[in-house]
Amino acid sequence: MATDQAPRKDSSGSKQHHRLDAVPSPAVRRLSLYLRELEGFLKQNRQTTSSKELGEALGYTDSQVRKDLAYFGQFGQPGIGYRVAELVARIRGVIGTDRSWNTIVVGVGNLGQALLTYRGFAKKGFRVVAVFDNDPAKIGQPIGAMPGMEILPVDRLAEMVAEQNVRIGVITVPAEAAQPVADALVAAGIKGILNFAPAALTVPEGVSLASVELSGYLEQLAFYIHARQLADDPQ
Amino acid sequence: MATDQAPRKDSSGSKQHHRLDAVPSPAVRRLSLYLRELEGFLKQNRQTTSSKELGEALGYTDSQVRKDLAYFGQFGQPGIGYRVAELVARIRGVIGTDRSWNTIVVGVGNLGQALLTYRGFAKKGFRVVAVFDNDPAKIGQPIGAMPGMEILPVDRLAEMVAEQNVRIGVITVPAEAAQPVADALVAAGIKGILNFAPAALTVPEGVSLASVELSGYLEQLAFYIHARQLADDPQ
DNA sequence: GCTTGTGAAACGTTTCACAGCA
DNA sequence: TGCTGTGAAACGTTTCACAAGC
Numbered sequence: 001m002a003t004d005q006a007p008r009k010d011s012s013g014s015k016q017h018h019r020l021d022a023v024p025s026p027a028v029r030r031l032s033l034y035l036r037e038l039e040g041f042l043k044q045n046r047q048t049t050s051s052k053e054l055g056e057a058l059g060y061t062d063s064q065v066r067k068d069l070a071y072f073g074q075f076g077q078p079g080i081g082y083r084v085a086e087l088v089a090r091i092r093g094v095i096g097t098d099r100s101w102n103t104i105v106v107g108v109g110n111l112g113q114a115l116l117t118y119r120g121f122a123k124k125g126f127r128v129v130a131v132f133d134n135d136p137a138k139i140g141q142p143i144g145a146m147p148g149m150e151i152l153p154v155d156r157l158a159e160m161v162a163e164q165n166v167r168i169g170v171i172t173v174p175a176e177a178a179q180p181v182a183d184a185l186v187a188a189g190i191k192g193i194l195n196f197a198p199a200a201l202t203v204p205e206g207v208s209l210a211s212v213e214l215s216g217y218l219e220q221l222a223f224y225i226h227a228r229q230l231a232d233d234p235q
Numbered sequence: 236m237a238t239d240q241a242p243r244k245d246s247s248g249s250k251q252h253h254r255l256d257a258v259p260s261p262a263v264r265r266l267s268l269y270l271r272e273l274e275g276f277l278k279q280n281r282q283t284t285s286s287k288e289l290g291e292a293l294g295y296t297d298s299q300v301r302k303d304l305a306y307f308g309q310f311g312q313p314g315i316g317y318r319v320a321e322l323v324a325r326i327r328g329v330i331g332t333d334r335s336w337n338t339i340v341v342g343v344g345n346l347g348q349a350l351l352t353y354r355g356f357a358k359k360g361f362r363v364v365a366v367f368d369n370d371p372a373k374i375g376q377p378i379g380a381m382p383g384m385e386i387l388p389v390d391r392l393a394e395m396v397a398e399q400n401v402r403i404g405v406i407t408v409p410a411e412a413a414q415p416v417a418d419a420l421v422a423a424g425i426k427g428i429l430n431f432a433p434a435a436l437t438v439p440e441g442v443s444l445a446s447v448e449l450s451g452y453l454e455q456l457a458f459y460i461h462a463r464q465l466a467d468d469p470q
Numbered sequence: 471g472c473t474t475g476t477g478a479a480a481c482g483t484t485t486c487a488c489a490g491c492a
Numbered sequence: 493t494g495c496t497g498t499g500a501a502a503c504g505t506t507t508c509a510c511a512a513g514c
Contacts (some may be wrong), residue, residue: 024505024506051473118345121450210456297484
């Protein structure tokens with residue numbers, strides 16, 4: 001629910017017309033939504049789309065869409081719109097998912113197991129190459145749906161990260177274990193952490209962190225429902 | 236990843252000192268983080284805390300914390316801080332989780348099953364009272380860890396929502412099925428939807444929607460890692 | 471005609487700074 | 493003294509409006 005980005009001055013005269021470190025984080029969040037919608041358009045064999053059409057599909061204004069895309073480059077043609085296939089390729093290039101990303105998962109509870117069998121990650125270019133737990137009963141067990149892989153002890157984390165060039169780690173351990181695991185991931189050289197444990201983690205500069213607050217989402221819904229109810233029939 | 240709130244004019248002269256419909260949504264998001272942290276303080280038997288302490292635990296400034304809490308009421312005492320137990324109770328009252336909330340889950344795939352066994356929801360006051368799927372092979376099957384419950388066909392949704400006074404529905408079906416399920420939930424009288432399907436949903440005014448973009452989180456991490464790498468060694 | 475890309479204006483959120491109170 | 497609650501300033505994001513191009 002929170003994403004940290006290491007602050008970065010432009011420094012070099014790198015030929016990035018649009019400085020990626022100057023992009024507002026809401027625009028980064030929306031970028032994957034644009035990509036998903038465009039991938040849908042691609043499946044329907046649509047050749048071009050417009051900021052208006054793309055925005056309507058997602059509930060944003062057309063100017064929001066144009067401004068967002070313009071942070072990353074000039075992708076459209078005045079009078080025509082955006083060529084869907086090209087825009088998909090360009091956005092993947094910006095995100096980096098035109099290449100595949102090796103990831104690891106730490107914690108094989110219910111949620112960890114569900115993520116391992118979730119096909120959505122693979123479709124987007126993320127491959128789980130190793131799975132860890134520190135429960136002796138789990139270590140060595142084969143992983144359903146991942147032939148040839150078994151659950152590894154957490155102390156083999158650094159080794160696997162180096163061997164497989166892993167840059168992203170997913171934490172699905174209980175809250176108490178989350179910070180130590182995050183520290184181990186950072187020590188192993190991981191550059192980004194996706195945390196599902198209900199705990200506030202700290203990571204050093206240069207490491208990105210995203211936390212998924214499952215209960216937080218329900219509480220937000222409860223708040224808005226509750227607030228509407230109070231407004232509708234005040235007591 | 237996106238939360239809609241029905242816009243609400245103040246209308247009535249309801250005695251809400253702090254209009255809940257005027258609270259910025261970032262503040263609502265942070266409210267559950269404050270609550271979680273405070274619940275932790277409570278377990279450690281801390282009597283009072285301060286905006287500075289609470290903020291540091293979560294990576295926010297002290298003024299951010301004070302401003303956020305002040306949207307919901309006057310909870311602190313100058314010179315002293317906030318009494319932890321009282322603040323926990325007041326925040327739960329604001330969110331509405333001082334009462335238990337009945338919820339239903341539609342879609343018993345990997346993710347749906349993982350959520351059913353996830354203990355975090357129950358701890359926060361959310362109870363899953365029914366589970367639905369439209370796969371004939373699944374209908375009627377018992378639900379592990381939920382004695383006496385079985386998977387119901389989707390056409391019994393409205394019935395259960397009414398019987399059990401369910402206000403929140405969780406969608407864990409494949410993307411193609413998500414919008415029809417959302418429509419069915421809305422028709423059944425659901426007031427809030429938590430969507431895990433990778434699809435942009437539309438719901439009418441008066442219904443809240445939160446979408447959890449699992450792949451989106453990974454893509455955000457990839458983007459920031461990728462951007463840092465480009466900045467560090469430009470080519 | 472239609473649609474992009476983009477400065478400028480409008481709007482929203484966070485931080486500052488301090489009066490007031492324990 | 494220490495800390496909250498809150499206007500005002502600073503900052504960030506979205507929307508507007510239009511020049512330029514197909």
